[in-house]
Amino acid sequence: MTVRSRVLAAVAAVGALMTTTPTAHGDEGMWLFNAPPLAQLKAKYNFTPDAQWLEHVQKSSVRFNSGGSGSFVSKTGLVMTNHHVGADDLQKLSTNEKNYLRDGFHAKTAAEEIACKGLELNVLQSIKIVTDEVTAAVTPDMAPADAFKARQAKIGAIEKANADPAKGVRADVVTLFAGGQYHLYVSKKYTDIRLVFAPEKGIAFFGGDADNFEYPRYDLDVCFFRVYEGGQAVAPEHFLSWSEAGSKEGELIFVSGHPGRTTRQNTIAELEYQRDTGYPYLLTRLNRLEVLINSWVQRSESNRQKGEEELFGIQNSRKARIGGLAGLLDPALMGRKVADEERFRKFVTASAATADAAKAFDTIAAAEKLRATLVKDAGFYANGSAFNTAYFGMARTLLRAGDEKPKPAAERLPEFGDAKLQSLEFALFSDAPHYDDFETLKLADSLTMLAGHYGMADPLVTKVLAGKSPRDRAFALVSGTKVKDPAVRKKLYEGGKGAIDAANDPMIDLAKLVDAKSRELRKEFETKIDEPKRAAYAALAKARYQMDGDKTYPDATFTLRLSYGTVKGYQENGQAVPAFTDMAGLYERSKSQGNKDPFELPKRWEEKKAKLDLKTPFNFVSTADIIGGNSGSPVINAKGEVVGLIFDGNIQSLVLDFIYDATEARALSVDSRAIVEALRKVYDAGDLADELQAKK
């Protein structure tokens, strides 16, 4: 999964699932820009966005391909996102002398802006429905493997025909409604992205893992980049202007962003797989990584700088999964899903037109059963979790490039397809830093996990370890490989299979050793699980259309969506949680926790306290339907102005990405007023505030 799960599912009202009427209620939904929820908005809010409004918001929205959302917020290419979306880049740009992740950054002039390595932003330009074209490539008599190949080939062809790499035009065929629809998304791609401003991590992630997914909160989780092209800051066709007044309780707001993944159409069989196998296993691995990296990071400041961003991502995922699992284990929530499936099964059984769907439930159940038996093998080998180092990923990409590139495009592994190749090369040739000690730590641990799972006597484990202990083997691999050098990677990649075979590199040799097994498991997963499920879910999605009409929206796919909702507090254990926090509350929370990490305020915030208007709203909650990937999404009022910045969901919003419960679930935002107040009074960044407020 390329999407980081930063922000978790908040959702909207679905009491209806227990009845026989359809699904999207209240503020539920992650809507497509080419199928916006006009009826719902009209009915509940008496608001109808016109085509210009939609185009403006769409083209102001930015996707961070590293996993997150953002928006153009000035006429000179300023992009706003979360600090935690920019954190990878902040860390990569840091040096022993300058720790931008910890201490923040502010470029006072264009010359001081720093170019990020390997960061790609996309801005969606157009959507075209290509469902008929894609589905026509598959005939009913095809075996699943052939169907998969045929579909991939068609998708590759459409993408190639519509992409224009030279002009930075990217084309992606997006699978929606589990294969029920295919849409062609053409985007403008930017790769010259420069860092403009970031606050200290201590205020961006105030409360740390302890307060993560909690509310009330006090996080200035914001970060600004500027987009360049041809050496010039871009003047975007569309950008969002800054609200003068900010939002208020009860106000309608919109969120435009890239929710990563939801599983709201999943059958009970799949949910049970997740509950009983998938989530528990994932949590086991996350726990292991968290303990490993946390204890290493604490040994020295240098370790901290190398590992803290990865640790932060792991802790975040862990907390999210714990929340998700808690939902799956809640008989009340699962009961509602069961009731919904019963309603759906009744509909499917009653209609001859949905014969495919009737079989789909069994197909999915069988696939989930197989998945439970394959998930660990596939995790270790196909996903490479047994070889947890960036160098292994590079080695494998090189090895496979040698094998895949000579093939016709349609027969390659999807990531080597023509449309994707440029992004793959961009990532492979990135000279973002890695650290041998950190890579050794992770590789040694993952080899230990491999040995613990299969036992030391397993023949492939024996070959992988080559007579060494996991620690010694990891040290030998990491210190011995030359793929850590971007120039070597480039040379080998360009030299093709001959050069790669002759490289005599221990990490490439390891990738080679396990590649047959890795590919076999991947293929088994794709052909026996993914493809049958894709077909089954497509049949179900079709049947659901027949049942519920167009009142539905597809599961999230890390593509641009529009959500809406109300700024609104909630009740928790009988106590009212207000919609807004303010700057005074920040200082109180820090004091009550002894001003100690993770509640320690950055020095500047102590020093500038007297200058601040402590009544400035800091964070607020709303009922907008968001999930991981929405991090950095602008919160917009009906006039299309920025009033906030999505950065998290509360713990109740973790109840699941699979079902909604809006009673307490809320999306968390940084208030736009806090951003401007902090820029002006804490960071002496009046120029930036002026740019946002179009005062210069």
Place this chain on the structure above:
Amino acid sequence: MTVRSRVLAAVAAVGALMTTTPTAHGDEGMWLFNAPPLAQLKAKYNFTPDAQWLEHVQKSSVRFNSGGSGSFVSKTGLVMTNHHVGADDLQKLSTNEKNYLRDGFHAKTAAEEIACKGLELNVLQSIKIVTDEVTAAVTPDMAPADAFKARQAKIGAIEKANADPAKGVRADVVTLFAGGQYHLYVSKKYTDIRLVFAPEKGIAFFGGDADNFEYPRYDLDVCFFRVYEGGQAVAPEHFLSWSEAGSKEGELIFVSGHPGRTTRQNTIAELEYQRDTGYPYLLTRLNRLEVLINSWVQRSESNRQKGEEELFGIQNSRKARIGGLAGLLDPALMGRKVADEERFRKFVTASAATADAAKAFDTIAAAEKLRATLVKDAGFYANGSAFNTAYFGMARTLLRAGDEKPKPAAERLPEFGDAKLQSLEFALFSDAPHYDDFETLKLADSLTMLAGHYGMADPLVTKVLAGKSPRDRAFALVSGTKVKDPAVRKKLYEGGKGAIDAANDPMIDLAKLVDAKSRELRKEFETKIDEPKRAAYAALAKARYQMDGDKTYPDATFTLRLSYGTVKGYQENGQAVPAFTDMAGLYERSKSQGNKDPFELPKRWEEKKAKLDLKTPFNFVSTADIIGGNSGSPVINAKGEVVGLIFDGNIQSLVLDFIYDATEARALSVDSRAIVEALRKVYDAGDLADELQAKK
């Protein structure tokens, strides 16, 4: 296991394992006080402790039944141990206003000393060999279950005959050499233990989990209690005096303490089980608990106070197990074990007298195979890890008391045997505090783990959860149970089965629900794994005697042992690590880590720096053979004087509790000079220093 693994295995020279000569070499060995290593000491150090020396050291040594070691160090009953051994009590004695664990404690007068709840100390008075008596209870024709019962009955009878609860005399039959020998240990038991002095946790555990098991170190890991009886401080028959000069490099030292558990006689089959199943599974659970409690503890100061001691124990175990597993995964170390077993098997095969031993290898291998299939079930139900709250333990003890107490002593579960009953009651009636929120957290997580392992559809899981989510079920159980009240526990216990059955308590009902399964799994483990292994290891131990004579010592059993060694630095990655650190080094380490947690110095240490002699030795290393349970053991010179205090082992000593490698493995001690310097100059505790140095 009742022994906490605080300090890990250091060991001694075993190059000999590769040859055909026997085992104990160099400074190896955790020797029995009734079979001390006189020949080795004479040969290597030209030193022969006489009977008086041995008796003096033995009766000055103290066992902390909470898991650790200590020693009498003054004529008025002062006992020295580690801060981390006393930490449970420091936490229990703390209040919202006074955090003794974090801030330290010093009773300036006897009246200020605080009584600890539930703490029991033992001082070994005599050892008697009862092997013949115990083994005579078992005849060769008995089935394993009957043999087990007969042996337990005999042991119970011996313990009962020799104990005198009214006079605080405790009797324990100790199983040594895996059942090759049984010794009766008669101890004086003390339960009125009062806290006298503890430093801040920040200096006791300076470097925290980050520096744990590392060297060089700078930890003042010391804590003093005073033992009372009949309202008076005891005047112990024996106590250790304080060395004037302290130790120096190359000096012979002794360690008298209670190593918890070693597995040096384990067969390759058992080591492979640990490597491939036992350790990986244990680490999975430790990782899970560490993440759970660490994230909870960080939410508030109140959480920290409730959970940090448990967290510390978990992190410590985790690091120890990672080190142990690394050793098991090291082909070089395992190769030496394999070679040793080959030598042993050859000996066994060659002699008709060891026919039992020849079969023993297969018996153990079969038992380990079964263990791998049962370990998780037994962990969840028999050990109760599915119900991770102190309240469940109380409920189960009450439930079983109702069933067991009416039985004849010989037929009861061992913990309800006459000799053990008093300790069980003491623990059950303790009013040490527990916290509902913390108990709910742990119980909810363990129920989640249970559901994740068996699946929600499992019939017993369904009954355990009773239609609720793990969170809701845990909340209902913890908030609903009355066993949290010591008075209720006492009343139910005294009321017997009738009262317990009528209690209508949700936690007792839960214990009842799973008790059949729990007992069945426990019985299966005991009769099909533990008992056959016990017999097999007894045969092996006997055969090893025949092979190696009395040059061996038994595996550790949390009973008093004598180790010896040399104060000695070592080489690491080609660099010399000196034997001693000093106070100047403490301040340097703190500064280089930004004086931040866990390297933040307590305020007093900053303020008093100028007064200190910074050349005072702080910690030192030696080759003494120690392991978890030795924490708090005195380090004694040849004159029987205190020169240090064992508190840890270095990371190299983690290579295993199953094989020795003295090249780098070292025991870590607090230097006695640092203790006195700190007491006098940092803590204004000259009175206590005077008491130690017998100046008052």
